[in-house]
Amino acid sequence: MDIVMENIHKAFGKNRVLEGVDIHIHEGEVHALMGENGAGKSTLMNILTGLHKKDEGRVTIDGKETTFENPKEAEKFGIAFIHQELNIWPHLTVLENLFINKEPISSFGLIQTRKMKAVASEQFERLGLSIPLNKEACECSVGEQQMIEIAKALMTDAKVIIMDEPTAALTDREIQKLFGVIQSLQKSGVSIVYISHRMEEIFSICDTITVMRDGRTVDTTPIPRTSFDEVVRKMVGRELTDRFPSREANVGEAVLRVEGLSRKGSFHNINFEARSGEIVGVAGLMGAGRTEIMRTIFGLDGKYEGHIYMNGKKETIKSPRQAVQLGLGLITEDRKEEGLILDFSIRDNIALPSLTSFTKNAFIQEKEESDFVDLLIKRLTIKTESAQTEAQHLSGGNQQKVVIAKWIGIGPRVLILDEPTRGVDVGAKREIYQLMNELTDRGVAIIMVSSELPEVLGMSDRILVIHEGNLAGELSKEEADQEKIMTLATGGNGHG
Structure with missing residues (x-):
């Protein structure tokens, strides 16, 4: 799936969030989307998936102009969005969360629990997860909940997966598992839009980076042709001399x-x-x-x-x-x-x-x-x-x-x-x-x-x-x- 978003504008009341954004997501690539908080990254992806309506611009998918009325329509088309704020129902089990509103029903109108467990177990094995399917979601760690959301998106057979800060709550081991899954998805032609503030991850897993600042596209560059310092300069519009400010501790009692x-x-x-x-x-x-x-x-x-x-x-x-x-x-x-x-x-x-x-x-x-x-x-x-x-x-x-x-x-x-x-x-x-x-x-x-x-x-x-x-x-x-x-x-x- 090849997606082009051109000259996208969006305002909420007087607040102009996007002012002419361009992004091209190629089939089978991991495309980083970076920018300071408030740069408009999530809004842009919410427009792609039909949560928000654009004010101006056009979206073409495989050469055809396309607009989704809502995220469910986008998901059916093959575009899944894993949001930073997790969409977990705390008092449902892990299995129920994975299949919410998508439960397979038999010809007698009964939920096919055995089939659900088989599909979920296969997906968890693929991700290397060992979370009990009958565990209540509220008893899962934030990292486990994040992996449940990723598994849920993979079960839709998506062709494009948008991941907004996917590793924010994951351990190093879980991050490596996720990177392995991303690489195997990429080999099967799935595109990933990877929104993150973690520079090391961007340079480790992504092919291309689009930088946004103040609702505009600043630049799109292949990862091998840019650097940490250059990306930071494009994001903030200024030099950041050191990642961590120097400190001289005056320690007391x-x-x-x-x-x-x-x-x-x-x-x-x-x-x-x-x-x-x-x-x-x-x-x-x-x-x-x-x-x-x-x-x-x-x-x-x-x-x-x-x-x-x-x-x-x-x-x-x-x-x-x-x-x-x-x-x-x-x-x-x-x-x-x-x-x-x-x-x-x-x-x-x-x-x-x-x-x-x-x-x-x-x-x-x-x-x-x-x-x-x-x-x-x-x-x-x-x-x-x-x-x-x-x-x-x-x-x-x-x-x-x-x-x-x-x-x-x-x-x-x-x-x-x-x-x-x-x-x-x-x-x-x-x-x-x-x-x-x-x-x-x-x-x-x-x-x-x-x-x-x-x-x-x-x-x-x-x-x-x-x-x-x-x-x-x-x-x-x-x-x-x-x-x-x-x-x-x-x-x-x-x-x-």
Whole structure:
């Protein structure tokens, strides 16, 4: 299937999202689509698959002008879109999610469960997956849910598959499996549109790259003819001197200390401290228990064993409200479900944790609140027409900045960041890194959980590695490298 999109324009009200975009997707190629958050990548693909209607331009498929009325029509035609925000029904089984609205029915009107299991098992074998088909989707990790979505798209026998940030929640092992599947699909003539902010992946798996900026096509180039620095320059319209800003840590006293922290079935006997002015990186494979440890410290998951100390004083943290009062902030891994109230405005989302500081005699001081929110929007360069814009209308990277803004607003002593740059473009990533440096300069202790090893190595002063719910080791900035971290994360001795 050969797809050409020419001079595509799209506006939502006064907001012009696309202003003359061109892209040519050849049969059997892996075509990278890159650009900063808000550049219009997802909107362009939503136009191709019939979710949005274009204002101008034309789409031709195999030489014939084509318009789809809705995504289902596009899927029947052979174009599948795996969205960044997963379309999973949490209380249905894995099998039910794979076949939702597509269940095979016998001549007697009965669902053919045996046939469903056979097709699903064959697809899982192809992907190297071992997720039980009768497991509820809500019990699956984010990485497993992502692989279920990929399996679902492959079962439609698609000729073109659009993948929006497909590896954001996957382990290195799962990423390698996915790359193997992409290569086998490519050999059978399937085209992949690969939307990602992970430059290493783009250069590893893609044939061609189209770069977008501010709703326009900047360039389309074969991967062998370009470079990391050139792509970044085209994306952001300026030079980014270093991927990670340099930092000089001025480390002080321990602000947070945990001793013998345990939670049955999740993690055991965790001991570490976070000092003022430092960034402690937390690495490990998906499902190792990193997120569960942070949620427990923040009072999200109920009872635990062991001790938590804040500023040298032992505390029993029973709720997030208590954690916030003690000076703890947590930016969760899942911004849509836990980090934002999507139908609230940016202003309300940012101000929510800090409302008491604007309240006088039970009344909110609106000007103070407004000034506070505007300052954070400006400082974090959140791209929006107004502070009244609902959070759901922002791009993924700008949503992440709103989540960070709301926690910075409480003036935390300890800020826990769980996958802080997931789905965030290279320019916005650097802004988040600079912000982390500014916070540590002010004496904030930062704990950063990340699955991106370059990020862990580039930003951390110390690195904790978690393996199967245990603290496998601690590495200093000087001794840490990818090999040592991965060795510890898989149960080996990182100092060997």
